[in-house]
Amino acid sequence: MSLDSSCIEPEPAYHVNAEATKKVYLTFDDGPCESTAQILDILQEYQVPAAFFVIVREEEELIPLYRRIVEEGHVLANHTATHVYEHVYASFENLREEIEELEDYVEYVSGYAPEKIFRFPGGSTRAEKYLGNTVRKTIEAWGYRVMDWNCSGDDAIRQGVTAEEIYDSTIRTAKGKNPVIILLHSASYAPQTVAALPSILSYFQENGYVFSSLLEEDAPENWWMGEH
Numbered sequence: 001m002s003l004d005s006s007c008i009e010p011e012p013a014y015h016v017n018a019e020a021t022k023k024v025y026l027t028f029d030d031g032p033c034e035s036t037a038q039i040l041d042i043l044q045e046y047q048v049p050a051a052f053f054v055i056v057r058e059e060e061e062l063i064p065l066y067r068r069i070v071e072e073g074h075v076l077a078n079h080t081a082t083h084v085y086e087h088v089y090a091s092f093e094n095l096r097e098e099i100e101e102l103e104d105y106v107e108y109v110s111g112y113a114p115e116k117i118f119r120f121p122g123g124s125t126r127a128e129k130y131l132g133n134t135v136r137k138t139i140e141a142w143g144y145r146v147m148d149w150n151c152s153g154d155d156a157i158r159q160g161v162t163a164e165e166i167y168d169s170t171i172r173t174a175k176g177k178n179p180v181i182i183l184l185h186s187a188s189y190a191p192q193t194v195a196a197l198p199s200i201l202s203y204f205q206e207n208g209y210v211f212s213s214l215l216e217e218d219a220p221e222n223w224w225m226g227e228h
């Protein structure tokens with residue numbers, strides 16, 4: 001029996017499925033710092049929202065950046081006051097004080113309260129090492145969303161990381177994920193992040209991803225490492 005190709009149903013080239021929109025959430029930790037203004041300029045140019053998990057910075061030239069983050073439509077979120085593991089994670093009491101101190105400080109200097117979205121310094125697995133595996137549930141009980149990441153530019157893992165390495169790490173660790181939650185840093189020890197950013201934004205925009213805000217309704221409520 002010969003195979004009549006006219007009997008074979010053609011396969012559609014692709015399925016259009018609105019539910020399958022690929023979402024990417026861009027996050028910057030440890031700022032504000034000298035690079036934050038440049039990052040904000042680039043985000044404006046590419047029309048991309050981001051979240052900044054900030055700490056207390058008292059330098060006069062950095063203080064206006066808290067306000068600028070909010071007024072340009074980005075999420076200002078909580079990363080504790082000091083980020084010093086030995087202090088933040090010494091006790092649940094310290095952890096709570098660090099979170100509230102950041103809130104009070106940011107509201108005082110910017111006029112805006114940070115969102116109730118929290119990222120543990122070092123991520124939730126680091127926090128668990130110090131305070132045990134109830135720590136994430138405790139933060140939730142205090143009224144905060146917990147936001148880890150599933151994609152990293154590894155821009156602060158050592159000195160001398162190049163922009164190309166940051167780009168490569170980001171793209172490599174984003175592969176096959178939806179949503180993608182990218183961790184980058186706005187910090188003096190991540191000096192090449194600004195240089196890597198335009199190519200990272202272009203990659204996701206050209207590959208069918210939508211940059212989204214953590215405040216949108218369909219954003220993840222929590223994102224915990226190791227559970228996705």
Ligand SMILES: [Zn+2]
Nearest residue numbers: 029030121122
């Ligand atoms: Zn951090």
